[in-house]
Amino acid sequence: MRxxxxxxxxxxxxxxxxxxxxxxxxxxxxSVLLPFSWILSLGRLIGRLGYHFAxxxxxxxxxxxxxxFPEWDEAKRQQVLQEHFESLGMGLFEIPIGxxxxxxxxxxxxxxxxxxxxxxxxxxxxxxxxxxxxxxxLDLGGRLLYMFTPFHAxxxxxxxxxxxxxxxxxxxxxxxxxxxxxxxxxxxxxxKGNHPVWYAPDQNTQRKASVFVKFFGQPASTNSATARLARxxxxxxxxxxxxxxxxxxxYNVVLEPALENYPSGDLEADTQRVNDIIEGxxxxxxxxxxxxxxxxxxxxxxxxPPIYS
Numbered sequence: 001m002r003x004x005x006x007x008x009x010x011x012x013x014x015x016x017x018x019x020x021x022x023x024x025x026x027x028x029x030x031s032v033l034l035p036f037s038w039i040l041s042l043g044r045l046i047g048r049l050g051y052h053f054a055x056x057x058x059x060x061x062x063x064x065x066x067x068x069f070p071e072w073d074e075a076k077r078q079q080v081l082q083e084h085f086e087s088l089g090m091g092l093f094e095i096p097i098g099x100x101x102x103x104x105x106x107x108x109x110x111x112x113x114x115x116x117x118x119x120x121x122x123x124x125x126x127x128x129x130x131x132x133x134x135x136x137x138l139d140l141g142g143r144l145l146y147m148f149t150p151f152h153a154x155x156x157x158x159x160x161x162x163x164x165x166x167x168x169x170x171x172x173x174x175x176x177x178x179x180x181x182x183x184x185x186x187x188x189x190x191x192k193g194n195h196p197v198w199y200a201p202d203q204n205t206q207r208k209a210s211v212f213v214k215f216f217g218q219p220a221s222t223n224s225a226t227a228r229l230a231r232x233x234x235x236x237x238x239x240x241x242x243x244x245x246x247x248x249x250x251y252n253v254v255l256e257p258a259l260e261n262y263p264s265g266d267l268e269a270d271t272q273r274v275n276d277i278i279e280g281x282x283x284x285x286x287x288x289x290x291x292x293x294x295x296x297x298x299x300x301x302x303x304x305p306p307i308y309s
Contacts, residue, residue, distance in 0.1 A: 011161075013161060013162055013165060018160075018161070018162045021160055021162040021163065022162060025162070025163075025166065028092075028093070028095070028096040029096060029100060031093055031096060032096045032097055032099075032100045032101060036097075036109070037248060039090075039093050039094075039097065040090050040093070040248060042089075042093060043086070043089040043090030043091070043092060043093040043094070044086040044089055044090060045089065046089035046092060046093075047085040047086035047087065047088050047089025047090065047092075048082070048085065048086060048089070049089075050085050050088060050089060051081070051082055051085035051086075054085075054292075057292040058081070058085070058292075059308075059309075060291070060292050060293070060294055060308055061081055061084055061085075061291035061292045062077070062081055063307060063308060064291045064293075064295060064296070065077050065080060065081060065286075065291060067216065067218050067296065067307070068215075068216035068217075068218065068282075069216070069286070080286050080287050081291075083287035084136075084286075084287045084288075084289075084291055084292075086287075087136045087244075087287050087288050088136055088292070090136065090137075090244070091136035091137055091138075091139075091140075094136075094137055094139065094140040095139050095140070097140055097143075098139050098140040098142070098143035098144075099166070103147055106143065106144060106147060107147060108250065109144065109249075109250035109251055110144040110147060110148075110250060110251060110253055111245065111250055111251065111252050111253065112144075112145075112148055112253040112254075112255070113252060113253070113254045113255065114254060114255035114256055114257070115148055115149065115255055117238055117255045117256060117257045117258060118130075118149060118196060118238050118240075118255050119149075120258070121236035121238050121258040122194060122196070122236075124234075124236055125194050126191065126192070126194065126233060126234035126235050126236070127190065127191030127192060127193065127194050127195055127196070127197065127233055127234075127235040127236075128191075128195075128196040128197070128235055128236050128237070128238050128258070129191070129196075129197055129199055129226060129229060129230060129235050129236070129237045129238070130145075130151060130196050130197060130198040130199060130238055130240045130255075131199060131200075131201075131226060131237050131238065131239045131240060131259075131274065131277070132198055132199065132200040132239075132240050132241055133200055133202045133241055133278045133281060133282070133289070134200055134202055134203060134289070134290040134293065135241060135242060135243055135281075135285070135288050135289055135290065136288050136289070136290060137242045137243060137244060137251060137288065138200065138242070138290075140242065140251070141241070141242025141251065141253060142198060144242060144251060144253050145198075145240070145242070145253055148253075149196065150195075150196075151195065151196040151197065151198050152177040152178075152179055152187075152190045152195050152196065152197045152198070153177070153178055153179065153197070153198040154179050154180075154181050154187065154197065154198065154199045154200070155167075155178050155179070155180065155181065156180075156181050157180060177190065177195075179197070184225070184229075187199075187229065188229065188232065188233055191229065191233040191235045192233055196238070197235075198240070199225075199226070201222065201223040201225060201226055201274060202215075202222075202274075202275070202278050202295075203223075203293055203295065204220070204221050204293070204294060204295055204296070204297045204298055205221050205222060205223040205298075206221075206298075209223055209224070209225065210222055210223055210224060210298075211224050211267060211268050211271050212300045213268060213271050213272040213275055214272065214275065215275045215278075215279060215295065215296075216279055216282075218296055219296075219299070219300050220275065220295060220296055221297075221298040222271050222274070222275055223271075224267055224270075224271045226270070226271070226274050227262070227263040227267055227270035227271060227274075228263075228267070230262060230263050231263045231265075236258040236259070237258060237259045237262055238255055238256065238257075238258050238259075239255070239256040239259070239277050240253075240254065240255050240256070241254055241281050242254070243281075243285045243288050244288060256277075259273070294307075294308050296308075
């Protein structure tokens, strides 16, 4: 193994502390040698195990589903909850597919819709915000889209330095420019250079950067940067998401028409519009959305009792 550079903590990536991570990554690498249907089956199996053993995350997902789909009965909610964990398991094994599968093999999985909407938006010359959401195929979706069009991507640095290094290496090989989620200046620079920038604003956000708008009828602390950036740069906003196809033969990579009359000048209404778009996708593919995130952790009134124990 090539000698690794030391991290700011002083630990080498070859330190025994990171051996379990390296072993896990090696096993994920082995999985990409399997046929695609086997990989998905393996993911479902791991997901079912996660459903039984990851009780904290299962409880979070259950609370979210109760809040967002009060019309469902217990049987329906439990069915989607179990399917969600299977989706999480498949998502785990889709990450190495995105890292290591060659383009020719990946091309067979991608069923792209609406690429013309992105091309039309880029003709304006002011960049495009690719408005996305945290579905369980999020990471692979970026790789699939990149086969059709280059783009820049917002990201959060991974806490594990081994995983962060591998992700950085993979991004470098695909020549995808990665922008840290806090580097707003760099994102503006990319948009002003007429680049598409992939951005998913659908997770709980600190109060100073958010407004409280509805998500499935619940007040949700939501990042308002989509409207702010669109107003500042003149960039078009093109909704984009990736989901697994029902037949198990790949993924739908969907680009929708650029939003019209956006931003409107009403920050709250514009942010609500973003949540409404994402909610529409989630209602169509509820099991594939990332429910294990504490989406409603921050409450409008800080004295409100917590939703998650």
